[in-house]
Amino acid sequence: MNKIAMKTALEENTRAVNQTLDRLLPLDSELPESRLEEAMRYAALGYGKRVRPFLVMASAALFNVPEERALRVGAAVEMVHAYSLVHDDLPCMDDDELRRGQPTVHKKFDEATAVLVGDALLTRAFEVLAADDTHPDSHVRIELVRALAEAAGPTGMVGGQMLDLLAEEKALDVAEVTRLQRMKTGNLIGFAAEAGAVLGRAPETSRHALHAYAHDLGLAFQIADDLLDVEGDAAVVGKATGKDGARGKSTFVSLLGTERAREQGRMLADQAARHLEVFDEKADPLRDFVHFVTERRS
Secondary structure, X not given: OOHHHHHHHHHHHHHHHHHHHHHHOOOOOOOOOXXXXXXXXXXXXXXXXXXXXXHHHHHHHOOOOOHHHHHHHHHHHHHHHHXXXXXXXXXXXXXXXXXXXXXXXXXXXXXXXXXXXHHHHHHHHHHHHHOOOOOOOHHHHHHHHHHHHHHHOOOOHHXXXXXXXXXXXXXXXXXXHHHHHHHHHHHHHHHHHHHHHHHOOOOHHHHHHHHHHHHHHHHHHHHXXXXXXXXXXXXXXXXXXXXXXXXXXXXXXXXXXXXXXXXXXXXXXHHHHHOOHHHHHHHHHHHHHHHXXXXXXX
């Protein structure tokens, strides 16, 4: 699959995920709390490449999981991701005014609403996973809830965000940055890649292969992000660039240098693709995806 075909596949996936999010995040303008619902939809539907839902869909396809089930899990992951961005953008965190070229939630609405939006999207995600429509087997639903909670909680994304805040006050080495980014970014990507195997009740060997793929993909993805912060055009990226350097934060690029970081990203992308050999050509979308996202310009 070439870059144009991969872009088309991502666009088709985005449309399907957005339709699911639209259904799962209804707006009732008659309700007094409709401002919250409007802001939730703005946060979840307003922007994003739907990277994590694509991983759910592509991994689910390996095990012939019905598309509607995979879309519900993909939408739940996107809600968690969207919540994390809303909170990340707050003045008490990264203090960003733009996200994908649009005003961040606290700028579009207000800070208090943005906090509530994050809270609401996070809890709605688990409500979706726990519903019978996600999977008829309660054990599968419980495993999805457990795995997403672990990926998003204090030993995952939230813990990684705490480390990221501390990194503004302390220089980190490569091992420490790797752990930070694995927690902050990689664990949620890992959940997305393994979710298809959970939905398909796949054997442990399949889950291990997807876990290894996601581990290397997550680091390669973050290196690409670090490169964009240094080399990217804010108008194309859709948010301010150069902020990590201005804050003196340790990143893969600051520690390794631009060219070595780029080389490391390519190595990780190739390594991620090799973990999928057990699935033969059925995993081609996942193989193409890892190179597409690590070479992105936005």
